[in-house]
Every structure is written in structure tokens, then in C-alpha cells.
Amino acid sequence: MSDLDLPLYKNFANPANYGKKRALSDIKWIVLHYTGNDxxxxxxxxxxxxxxxxxxxAHYFVDEDSATQSVPxxxxxxxxxxxxMTLKCGCRNSNSLGVEMCSDYVDGKCVITExxxxxxxxxxxxLMDKYNVPTERVVRHFDVCGKECPEPWxxxxxxxxxxxxxxxxxxxxMEELKKLEAEFEKLKKEFENRREKVYTKFDEIPEWGKATVEKLIxxxxLYGDGENLNISYDLLRMLVLNDRAGLYGG
Ligand SMILES: [Zn+2]
Structure with missing residues (x-):
């Protein structure tokens, strides 16, 4: 897990402000709030x-330069x-972490600064990383019960x-990755087939080798009428390289 690139202080709340202990594996949601203060x-x-x-x-408070953990x-x-208020999704106090954002007032309106x-x-x-919470389960207080929080959002x-x-x-x-893997397997097979390929007829010789084979015949x-050539892919490649190097004359 990556480190948190933000100073994080601990100052645990008065026990009268929060509930009982739970398993860390109960954490399935993260809820964003705002303090509404200036x-x-x-x-x-x-x-x-x-x-x-x-x-x-709330578990955490965050402002422009640091965060404080208030509830473990x-x-x-x-x-x-x-x-x-009526609950609108599966998020509860018992299965979530609460994050309060400090706020400011600009021209009479509340803002969460950049x-x-x-x-x-x-x-x-x-926190998502730590508790394996997906983006879909990061919600506003508003999404949990309709409260206008964080109001600017x-x-x-x-x-x-x-x-x-x-x-x-x-x-x-993952879908994209599977597609790429299938594509790769296909190319690999094609490549292997090509390496094992033996050309017996002149017509089977790929374009890049035809001039050389024609010259050698x-x-x-190379003997014959172009029916029993028996040239492997690797041999053809070597013959063409030699030809390009001028070994067979012009
Ligand atoms: Zn709230």
C-alpha cells in the first residue's frame, strides 16, 4: 500500500461521541462531509x-495542509x-468511515477550497486502498440520507x-487485458506456424522471397520446376539476406 502523502495527526474524540468497536473488514463505504464552518x-x-x-x-477531519484522525x-x-431521514443506500455508520472537510465562506457561500x-x-x-473500497462506494452524506452535506457539492x-x-x-x-492476451496468443501462434513453415511450391514463397528463389532456380x-523446393522459413530468410548482400550476383 502506498503511503499517505499528507500529514496525519491523531487526536481521539471523547468516547461519548462515538460507538462500539467493529471488525475492520466491516468497512465497505467512505462518506464525505463538510463542517459548514468558516x-x-x-x-x-x-x-x-x-x-x-x-x-x-467523524473518523477524519481534513483541511488545506493536514488531516486529523478523531475516531479510530x-x-x-x-x-x-x-x-x-430515509436511508438511500446500503451505507451505515457501522459499515463506513466518515471524512469531514473543513470549509470556508466566500461571498456568503460555503466552499471547499481546491x-x-x-x-x-x-x-x-x-483509505480506499487500505480497505478495498471501490469508487462507487465513496459517497456524500447526501447520497446516504438526503442531507445537504457537503452542501457545496x-x-x-x-x-x-x-x-x-x-x-x-x-x-x-480486465476485459481489455483479456482481449490483449487473446490477441497476443493469436500472434504467437501465427509466428510459431510461420517458423515451422516449409515452402514446397514456388507459389507459396512470400513476396519478399520470390525474387531470390527465382534467381536461385x-x-x-535450386532445382526443379518449383514443385519440390523444401525451403524452411529460416532458410528462405538466410537466402534472401545473402542475396541482398550480393552473394548471388545481380
Ligand atoms: Zn454530513
């Missing part, structure tokens, strides 16, 4: 959730099952699609 930081959030008992939590992965954080977005992508890719779907593009796996398309180095 200019907050991952470390600031880490401190707040460590100190206060608020009955809510093997514990259930209370982040995406918003009470009173740097924070890039860092969130780094963190999420690292619900208001502007394009931002969300950009993020999805950032975390897309540069993996191998004419000089009576």
Missing part, C-alpha cells in the same frame, strides 16, 4: 471533539445516519463529479 481546521476540530461530548463524530477506524463513528479537496482526495484514496454536482474523478482508480480494465542452385 475557516476551521482539522486540528481545531480534533481538539473540539476530544474535549466536548456532542454525540456526533475500528470504532463506529456517528456521522451519516441523520435521525429522521487544496482541501485535493487533500481529501489523497486521504480517501489512501450538493449545490454544485460538478464539484462532486470532479472529486470522483480525482479518486478514480487508475486500474487495469534460374542459376540452378
Amino acid at each position: 475557516g476551521d481546521t482539522d486540528t481545531g476540530n480534533g481538539k473540539y471533539f476530544a474535549r466536548e461530548a456532542v454525540g456526533a463524530s 477506524d475500528e470504532y463506529i463513528a456517528w456521522h451519516c445516519q441523520t435521525p429522521g 487544496k482541501t479537496k485535493q487533500n481529501a482526495a489523497k486521504l480517501v484514496k489512501w 450538493v449545490r454544485n454536482e460538478k464539484e462532486w463529479l470532479d472529486f470522483k474523478r480525482l479518486i478514480k482508480k487508475e486500474g487495469v480494465n 534460374r542459376y540452378e542452385y
